[in-house]
Amino acid sequence: MIIILKPDVTEEQIQHVVARVEELGLRAHLSRGTYRTIVGVIGDEQKVQADPLRAIPGVLEVVPVLPPYKLASREAHPQSSIIDVAGVKIGGGNLAMIAGPCAVEEPERMLRIAQMVKAAGANLFRGGAYKPRTSPYAFQGQGEEGLRILRETGDAVGMPVVTEVMDPRQIDAVDRWADMIQIGARNMQNFSLLTEVGRTRKPVLLKRGMSATITDLLMSAEYILSQGNSQVVLCERGIKGWDPATRNLYDVAAVPLVKGLSHLPIIVDPSHATGRPDLIPACALAGVAAGADGVHIEVHDCPEKAKSDGPQALLPAQYAELAAQIRKLAELFGKRISPLPEKAGS
Ligand code: PEP
Ligand code: MN
Numbered sequence: 392m393i394i395i396l397k398p399d400v401t402e403e404q405i406q407h408v409v410a411r412v413e414e415l416g417l418r419a420h421l422s423r424g425t426y427r428t429i430v431g432v433i434g435d436e437q438k439v440q441a442d443p444l445r446a447i448p449g450v451l452e453v454v455p456v457l458p459p460y461k462l463a464s465r466e467a468h469p470q471s472s473i474i475d476v477a478g479v480k481i482g483g484g485n486l487a488m489i490a491g492p493c494a495v496e497e498p499e500r501m502l503r504i505a506q507m508v509k510a511a512g513a514n515l516f517r518g519g520a521y522k523p524r525t526s527p528y529a530f531q532g533q534g535e536e537g538l539r540i541l542r543e544t545g546d547a548v549g550m551p552v553v554t555e556v557m558d559p560r561q562i563d564a565v566d567r568w569a570d571m572i573q574i575g576a577r578n579m580q581n582f583s584l585l586t587e588v589g590r591t592r593k594p595v596l597l598k599r600g601m602s603a604t605i606t607d608l609l610m611s612a613e614y615i616l617s618q619g620n621s622q623v624v625l626c627e628r629g630i631k632g633w634d635p636a637t638r639n640l641y642d643v644a645a646v647p648l649v650k651g652l653s654h655l656p657i658i659v660d661p662s663h664a665t666g667r668p669d670l671i672p673a674c675a676l677a678g679v680a681a682g683a684d685g686v687h688i689e690v691h692d693c694p695e696k697a698k699s700d701g702p703q704a705l706l707p708a709q710y711a712e713l714a715a716q717i718r719k720l721a722e723l724f725g726k727r728i729s730p731l732p733e734k735a736g737s
Contacts, residue, residue, distance in 0.1 A: 392432040393454045394444060400428060404449030411447060415439050427451075437461055458652065460609040462616035463623075468654040474622050476594045477551035477570040478732025479514045481624050482656030485729040486721055487685025489553055489596075489658070490710060491517035493700035494530065495537035500692065501544040507707035508690050509548050512714040514729050515571065516541070516550040517687070521557045522699055523577045530698045538568035545570070549731060553596055559587040566591045576601050576628055576663070579611050589618025596687075598626040598660065601639060605648055612655060625649060625657040626687060627678070629664030638666025638703070641674050646681040658685035666703045672713045679720050686717060 394408060405421070408430055412419040417434035432439070441453040458464045473483040481487040490513035492504055505516050520537025522530065533540065538554065545552035551570035556562055557578060565572050571594045578584055579600035588595055595615055599608045612623050627646060629639025641664035649657045659678030661671045675686045691697045691704035705713070718728055 392436040392439065392441065392444075392456055394430040394432060394450055395452045395454065396428045396430065397449050397451045398426065400449035404447075405430075408444075408447055408450060411444065458609070459606070460613040460653070462621075463609045463612045463653045463655055465652060465654050470654060471650075472621070472654045472656060474594050474624050474656055476515060476553075479551055480729045481594075481658070482684045484726045485684070486679070486717070486726055487515055487624070487656075487658055487687075488513040488714060488717070488728055489515040489517050489685060489687040490690045492691045492697060492704065493689050494519045494522050494698040495533055495541050495554075496698055498540050498543065501540055502547055504690060504692055504707065505544045505548045505550060507692065508710060509550055509731075511707065511711035512718060512728055513690075513710075514550065514731050515553050516545050516548070517553045517573075517689075518544075519555045519573075519699070520565075521555055521561055523555070523557055523575050524699070535564050535568075538564055542568045551732075556584070556588065559584055562587050562591065566593050570594070571596055571624075574598060574611075576603075579603055580607065582611075582614055585611055585614035586618055589615040589620045592620060592622070594622035594624065595620065596624050596626055596658075598628050598663075599630070599642075599645070601629070601631045603630070605645060605652065609649070609653055612653070623655050624684070625653070625655050626660050627657060627664070627683075628660035628687075637664075637670065639664050641665055641677075643674070643677050643681050646678060646683050650682050656684035658687055659683045660687040662687070662689040662700070662703050662705075668703060668705050668709065671703070671705055672709070672716070675713055676716060676720055679717055679724075682724075688713070 409419040420431035444453045474481045490508040495518035522532035553571040554569045555573040556565045573596040576598045632640030661674035689704045690710045694701040694704040
């Protein structure tokens with residue numbers, strides 16, 4: 392950490408800064424230049440808060456040298472992590488192909504969609520049982536019954552399942568029924584939820600909040616990791632833009648950016664990022680080309696009857712065409728769509 396002092400800092404203030412640093416158990420290295428005096432702080436800066444130091448009279452700025460996310464950083468863990476979701480690997484050249492309807496629907500439809508996305512090459516089946524809806528009058532999901540339907544569908548076709556948790560009170564049930572717990576964009580900074588999910592040992596799909604910076608996203612991952620759950624996969628799903636032409640602004644640069652900063656896998660969700668089926672294939676391929684460890688896409692066999700997010704759903708045939716292109720692109724980069732575990736069903 393480097394403390395930059397103000398041009399008019401007094402000798403008394405300099406000595407006060409040095410004394411505070413030493414009080415915190417760190418060493419201060421004073422460097423007096425012609426225009427500025429700076430204090431190099433030597434020791435474990437992650438044990439020290441920068442803000443109290445910023446409040447000391449005579450301090451212009453405090454510049455941390457290390458990233459604030461210790462466990463999530465690539466510096467701490469140079470090798471890319473591979474997350475195992477009930478036998479499906481994500482990261483290290485293995486792509487996740489997460490597909491399914493936005494919400495869990497009736498069992499027959501779920502089975503139909505699951506069979507179709509599995510045949511296309513998907514390796515994880517998704518569906519929300521607890522839905523975060525803007526309106527309290529909109530379909531809220533089927534709750535625990537939805538979790539049961541999702542599990543039965545996954546078991547019937549031999550695909551691990553992913554579903555969202557919105558509240559710490561839902562964690563036990565989601566942990567029991569699902570193979571991967573999704574934290575949605577709206578809850579990325581629900582710190583008590585992150586802490587509780589961190590106490591489970593289930594893989595977590597952490598979606599980027601719609602106004603979250605990359606640092607915010609990695610700090611949220613840190614909440615989960617710091618509780619002992621190291622199974623975190625990040626997801627770029629678009630950030631709030633100003634143009635209603637697309638649902639969100641797809642930040643494809645986030646993929647290589649996060650890959651440089653963190654060892655955690657990152658996947659893309661072009662469904663929520665664009666909200667438009669005509670844009671999803673190109674954006675999915677762009678994500679894979681940018682280095683994403685997987686693609687998360689909403690698929691429905693009859694979008695006009697979907698309980699949520701119908702307008703952005705791909706039809707199964709469209710998904711199959713896209714999945715074939717993703718497979719080719721993955722090969723070009725020496726990657727592969729992670730195969731399903733052996734014990735697969737029908
Ligand atoms: C979803 O996956 O259906 C969802 C609600 O996503 P997000 O949290 O990214 O909006
Ligand atoms: Mn959705």
